[in-house]
Amino acid sequence: MNFSLDKKTQNLFVGLFSLLVVLWLVMFAVPSLFVSLFDTLLGNLLLIVFIIFAGMHNKVMGAGLAFVFIILFRFSHMAKPSLL
Numbered sequence: 001m002n003f004s005l006d007k008k009t010q011n012l013f014v015g016l017f018s019l020l021v022v023l024w025l026v027m028f029a030v031p032s033l034f035v036s037l038f039d040t041l042l043g044n045l046l047l048i049v050f051i052i053f054a055g056m057h058n059k060v061m062g063a064g065l066a067f068v069f070i071i072l073f074r075f076s077h078m079a080k081p082s083l084l
Contacts, residue, residue, distance in 0.1 A: 038073045
């Protein structure tokens with residue numbers, strides 16, 4: 001079986017993989033950065049604006065970023081200790 005990808009798809013895969021690695025490194029080095037992004041109103045507005053701009057450029061990319069941010073949002077709230 002010969003799997004050949006065109007140049008645009010290869011660049012997309014390399015870019016997405018690089019983004020995931022960078023996000024993982026930042027989350028590992030400075031976890032409070034992501035918690036503060038999802039805790040404050042300004043952080044949430046910045047993420048929503050980022051998703052909107054990405055969606056205006058490419059709808060699939062905007063939907064993918066929204067999905068990733070929702071997952072990160074859920075994980076950041078699960079990681080907080082409960083006061084109960």
